[in-house]
Amino acid sequence: MERPTSTANLPHDVWTLIAAKTAAQSVRDLCSLRMSCTAARNAGDEDFVYRCASIPISNQWWWSVSPMHQQGRNFLARCRQSGHLEILFRDAVFDLFLGGCSFTGMETMHAVAAHGHSAAHYTVSMMLMLGDDVEAKNKGLETFRRLEAAGSLTICKLVFQDVIQGSWTHLRHVPVLNGENLVCVSYACPSRGNMGAIYHHQRFGRGWHVNDGDGGAAHIPCVHCRADYELILFVHLFNS
Template structure:
């Protein structure tokens, strides 16, 4: 139900309403719903695809359980997915990659989400491209994406986002790819840390199992960006 008040809001252009609604949608679904109930102009602006594409989707652990049973909620999320919401594209891409094993479809969805600025999708995209051994161009593209995330300081958060989605949403169902020796990114014969990342990862993992302070730090202190990529490949394929 919407309420139209006697005010000047009727004279506000629709593109201004869309801009306001997009701003509110990036805060939360609840905020978007509250705005859309305020007046007919806000309700109509909320129907735009760009609003559904921009809406902030809560993480799995913060999503009310009844949303998956509510027909109206399901229609809303279907509309967001059809509009290209990057968070929903990212989650569906992970399903395609690691549950349904549809690599081509999953990569396309990851690419769409990463182009829309989704950092975790860009991280997963970089990992999947660096795991490709048959296309050197794609492997280099994956490394470039990884460099961009590293330069922006987004690596740790993106890794955690993948971990959260994979382990919380589908426990026991995820099938991660195997990491073989030919997947190694660093190929410099002069690199002093080349080939040491599996040992470092195992050391960090065992330290984490003991709740030791040595579990922290990952490979951020390693000067070679390619070796850091090798470390993150180890962490990525062992996410579940």
């Protein structure tokens, strides 16, 4: 009979999968696993493992600012180097709305979106539609329509809200919405210009929540007006 393979003799790919699953549950457990043997330590240093690491927003902020957490900062840096999408998304949000580096933030946000991160697509869509450039608005609208068709808007808003309502609230640079930012430009549209009133009713009249799939502007046939509603909601997420 063949003898069972011991854990120390498991293939490197298997160790990598074990380390990645552990990292997705707890960074502390990953550190413990890496200390168990050489095979675990080597597997735990793979980019794939760092990309899977689950790091709460509060931990990320604390590791970034506390002089006592150099190891935490080193871990975050390694996650960024590996292409950890959640870390890069949070960095992009920080640059866009907290750090004053809007160009860098948008570059990073586009890069994260290109890897299929839905909340990054949502943020790019909102920022493009908030601008004055017609071509950029149209690109933002197309992204918005894809997210809407996929039923992804609610989860995207929740993810974005979770980031901006983290420990950086006192540093916010809130985007501004005015009449020039409206997506719907058709004077023949019966719902044009009414999204602010609808939003006010949804939030203050019937008990609004970001998860507004049962109401909001979903019943409005004009996609441009629905985009205007979501822009109002996006800006007000900073004050929720």
